[in-house]
Amino acid sequence: MTVAQNLTATSPPAPRQRFRFTPAALIWPAMLYLILTTQVPFFMTLYYSLFRYNLVDPTNRPFVGLGNYISLLTDPQNLRIVLNTLVLAGGTLAVTLILGGSLAMLLNRNFPGRALLRTLMISSFLVMPIVTAVVWKNMLLNPVFGFFSWVVSSLGGVPVDWLAQYPMASVIAMIAWEWTPFAMLILLTGLQSLPEDQLEAVRLDGASPWQEFRYVVMPHWTQAIQVVVLMETIALLQVYGEIYGSTSGGPGVATTNLPYFIYQKAFAEYNIGLASAAGVLTVILTNVLAVYLLRMINRTLAHNKGD
Amino acid sequence: MTAAPTTNVPPNRGSAAARTRIQNIVLTTVTYLIAIAFLFPLVWMMMAAFKTEAQAFAAPPVFAFTPILDNFQRALPSYFPALLNSLTAAVGSTILAFLLGLPAAFALAVYPTKRAQNTLTWMLSTKMMPAVGVIVPLFLLYKNLGLLDTRTGLILMYTTMNLPLVVWMMHSYMTEIPYAIYEAAKIDGATVSQEFFRIALPLSMPGVSATALLCLIFAWNEVFFALNLTTSDAAPLSVYIGSFKTSMGLFWAQLSAAATLTVLPVLIFGWVAQRQLVRGLSLGAVK
Numbered sequence: 001m002t003v004a005q006n007l008t009a010t011s012p013p014a015p016r017q018r019f020r021f022t023p024a025a026l027i028w029p030a031m032l033y034l035i036l037t038t039q040v041p042f043f044m045t046l047y048y049s050l051f052r053y054n055l056v057d058p059t060n061r062p063f064v065g066l067g068n069y070i071s072l073l074t075d076p077q078n079l080r081i082v083l084n085t086l087v088l089a090g091g092t093l094a095v096t097l098i099l100g101g102s103l104a105m106l107l108n109r110n111f112p113g114r115a116l117l118r119t120l121m122i123s124s125f126l127v128m129p130i131v132t133a134v135v136w137k138n139m140l141l142n143p144v145f146g147f148f149s150w151v152v153s154s155l156g157g158v159p160v161d162w163l164a165q166y167p168m169a170s171v172i173a174m175i176a177w178e179w180t181p182f183a184m185l186i187l188l189t190g191l192q193s194l195p196e197d198q199l200e201a202v203r204l205d206g207a208s209p210w211q212e213f214r215y216v217v218m219p220h221w222t223q224a225i226q227v228v229v230l231m232e233t234i235a236l237l238q239v240y241g242e243i244y245g246s247t248s249g250g251p252g253v254a255t256t257n258l259p260y261f262i263y264q265k266a267f268a269e270y271n272i273g274l275a276s277a278a279g280v281l282t283v284i285l286t287n288v289l290a291v292y293l294l295r296m297i298n299r300t301l302a303h304n305k306g307d
Numbered sequence: 308m309t310a311a312p313t314t315n316v317p318p319n320r321g322s323a324a325a326r327t328r329i330q331n332i333v334l335t336t337v338t339y340l341i342a343i344a345f346l347f348p349l350v351w352m353m354m355a356a357f358k359t360e361a362q363a364f365a366a367p368p369v370f371a372f373t374p375i376l377d378n379f380q381r382a383l384p385s386y387f388p389a390l391l392n393s394l395t396a397a398v399g400s401t402i403l404a405f406l407l408g409l410p411a412a413f414a415l416a417v418y419p420t421k422r423a424q425n426t427l428t429w430m431l432s433t434k435m436m437p438a439v440g441v442i443v444p445l446f447l448l449y450k451n452l453g454l455l456d457t458r459t460g461l462i463l464m465y466t467t468m469n470l471p472l473v474v475w476m477m478h479s480y481m482t483e484i485p486y487a488i489y490e491a492a493k494i495d496g497a498t499v500s501q502e503f504f505r506i507a508l509p510l511s512m513p514g515v516s517a518t519a520l521l522c523l524i525f526a527w528n529e530v531f532f533a534l535n536l537t538t539s540d541a542a543p544l545s546v547y548i549g550s551f552k553t554s555m556g557l558f559w560a561q562l563s564a565a566a567t568l569t570v571l572p573v574l575i576f577g578w579v580a581q582r583q584l585v586r587g588l589s590l591g592a593v594k
Contacts, residue, residue, distance in 0.1 A: 022499075026414035027426060030407045030474060037441075037467040038433045044444035103341060111335040117342050119578050123349055126577040128528040130548050131566045135352045137552075138559055145366045147351060154367070177348065182588060189585045227589045238437045241530030241545065245552050259531070262439040266446070267535060276443050283440035290435045 042283065049277035055270035068277035077253060078261075085257040085285075087168060088175070089236035095176040097228060100183025107184070108191045118188070125181035133245025136174045137163065141246075163247050167254040175242050179235075183228045190224025191217070226297045233293060237286050258282045349570075355563035363560040378564035386565055389547035395458045396543055397526035400465030401519055407466070408473030409515075413507050415474070416481035417489055427478060430471045431590065438531045449536060458541045464532045469522040475590050476521075480514030481507050517583030524573050544569045 052064045072078050107118050124132070140147050143161035153159050162170040194217065202216050240259040243249055249256035249264065256264070258278060266275035355363040357374035411430075415423045445464070446455075454460035484507065492502055508515075533545045548569055551562045577584060 023414035023418040023423075026410035026499075030411035030430070030470060031426065033407055034430060034433050034467065034470060037463065038436050041441035041444040041448070042436060045440055048443060103338075106334060106338040106341070109331070109334065111331070111338070113339075117338065119581055120346060121342055122577055122581055122584065123574055124345060126524065126528075126573045127349065127570045128530070128545055128548065128573070130530050130545050131352075131570055132348075134548060134551050134562065135348060135566060138562065139351060139355060139363075140348060145364055147368055150367050177345070180345070185581075185585050186589050189589075231589065234435055238439070238531075240438075241534075241549075244530070244534065245549060259437065259439045262442070263535065266443050272443055272447075279437070279440045279443060282437050286435055286437050 045276045045279050047276075048272055049280050051273050053271075053273040053276075055272060064273070068273045069281070072274065072277055072281065080253055081256050081258060081261050082285075084168070084253070084255065085237060085282075088172060088239060088255075088257050089233060091168075091172045092175045092179060092236050092239075093229065093232050095172065096179045096183040096232065097225070099176065099180045100228070101187050101225075103180070103184040104187035104191055107188055122181040122185060124177050125179065125185075127178065129178065129239075129241035130245045132174060132178055133242045136170075136177075137246040141170055164251055167247055167251060171242065171247060171255050174246065175236070175239060178242075179232060182232070186228050186231075187221065187224050190221050194220045222300050223297070226293070226300060230290065230293045230297060233289055234286060237282070237289070258285070352563045353567050355560055356567045358560050358563075360558060360560045363563065364557075378560045379568070382561050382565040382568065385547065386544075386568055389542055389544045390568075392458055392461070392537075392541050393527055393543040393545075396461040396465055396541075397523045399458070399462040400469060400526050401522040403462060403466045404469040404473045404522055405515070405519065408470050409477055409508070410503070412474045412477035412481055413503050416478050416484075417502065417507065419482075427475065430474050433467075434471050442531070442535055446535060454536075456537045456539065456541050460536050461532065461541060461543065464536065465526040465529060468529065468532075469525060472522060472525070472587070472590070473518055476518040476587055477511060477514055479586075479590075480511040480518075484510045513583075517580060517587060520576055520580045520583065521587040524576060527573055 049068050050063060050065060051061050052067065053061045103121065107114060107121070138146070141162040143149055143159055143164075146162075148162065149159040160166070198216055199212065202212055207215070237257075238259055239257060240263065243255055243257065243260045244263070247255045249260045253261075259282065262275045262278045262282065265271045265278060356378055357376070358369065358372050359375060359377075362369045362372050415427055449455045449460055454463070488506055488510075489502060492506055497505065527543075528545070529543075530545045530549075533543050534549060537543065537546055548562075548566060551558075551565070
């Protein structure tokens with residue numbers, strides 16, 4: 001107390017001058033905005049998650065402590081939803097890495113029309129997710145009139161009701177269609193920064209294509225791959241529009257992930273308390289995964305610098 | 308040394324060259340086939356936009372048809388209000404994100420301290436906050452403040468979404484300006500605002516346009532906040548297209564026309580800006 005007072009008393013009076021932009025004054029508006037619109041609502045979510053709170057009866061709002069979390073984590077159906085979230089994100093990530101990586105290698109050659117193809121290939125990433133969902137659901141995956149059913153039956157097969165029989169695989173295919181160009185673009189840029197003479201050198205040394213890939217391309221590619229993994233993981237854990245527009249989480253809860261579950265709890269059942277608790281759990285899950293991936297990236301960067 | 312002498316011509320050089328050529332043709336063909344398969348859903352949608360409803364719905368599918376514009380005509384009256392909302396939300400949030408983000412990016416780039424690095428990382432970390440972690444209180448707040456179903460409400464959230472991107476990207480562009488230029492300006496007695504308006508901003512203009520383009524695309528394509536914070540008056544294109552999910556889902560041709568009009572601006576933007584896209588999408592990690 002007295003120390004602080006002494007300090008303020010002895011410090012020189014602030015020079016009276018025209019208001020000047022200090023670095024802090026330039027940074028604060030942006031920080032304040034982000035705090036107000038992300039941190040504050042999150043702490044409110046945290047607060048709501050401790051109450052039994054339904055908008056149908058908003059005046060009756062008893063404190064239940066961790067009750068919402070306990071009912072979330074003990075209902076076996078919810079385990080399925082967490083699993084769906086991880087399968088959806090992990091499955092899509094795997095498909096986009098393999099497809100995007102292959103496409104990146106194919107586009108990293110010289111052939112006529114390469115620039116045009118590269119440009120056109122990013123299209124599906126630019127399409128609004130809900131357009132993807134509605135178009136895929138109706139025009140491609142419809143069991144009777146959909147294009148894929150026509151392909152199957154003209155090949156002599158039985159038409160498939162994709163979204164009913166293979167809901168998760170269909171949704172993954174749809175979202176992978178959107179995200180493959182993203183992986184391709186980042187991985188292609190990563191490949192292009194690989195010096196050509198390095199490849200020439202190992203080829204002259206008689207390396208097989210596999211050895212070339214394993215010992216020259218892969219180590220160089222690691223950073224780009226990790227960027228793809230990190231960015232896609234964060235985005236894919238939050239998939240919502242694609243599910244809203246196609247399966248609405250069904251059949252049953254087969255394609256319900258955490259964001260869609262929270263939407264249902266909050267905006268269909270008005271169960272604010274439970275939705276908030278699920279929101280908190282989603283934030284924790286996302287951050288744990290993201291921090292883990294970031295650490296991995298930093299380790300690789302440090303390792304590469306050490307070379 | 309066992310390394311093969313490179314000057315010697317291997318005996319089977321001719322056939323090897325032929326094999327490489329065939330391999331090249333095969334790989335190029337495969338590339339084209341995958342590209343066609345990938346573009347097909349989009350092409351199919353755009354084709355349906357020019358069909359009659361019966362043709363769009365036909366099984367087996369119709370490939371040859373006389374293009375008509377009726378679907379666009381029918382979609383336009385409901386498309387325009389949504390377009391206006393989307394444009395307002397996208398442009399408004401981009402401007403606001405730049406107003407807030409540019410000064411911050413400048414300060415962080417020109418006065419790099421340990422704290423500045425932490426601030427940058429923190430700003431980026433707000434992007435790891437899933438929208439579902441904030442939507443419930445936001446919805447209740449919006450309800451109390453009368454912001455539900457307003458364009459202002461959308462602009463405020465899209466700004467949150469794009470602000471870290473603006474700071475991060477513009478910081479990355481502004482640190483590329485040689486520090487000596489700033490120092491020279493300081494010696495000449497330039498104030499902070501002069502440094503910003505005379506040096507940092509003009510020299511990072513390419514970054515501004517690339518980042519703005521990304522912000523516009525992200526805001527335009529956003530679905531979650533749009534669906535949960537707007538219903539009719541301020542409903543942007545994503546909500547409008549979402550309405551085809553149930554009631555209008557059977558009008559495939561009209562849906563396709565509306566969807567084509569919705570994705571085309573972003574497609575053109577993205578194709579034009581594809582070089583900058585990589586840097587923006589990877590937040591500067593891959594250039």
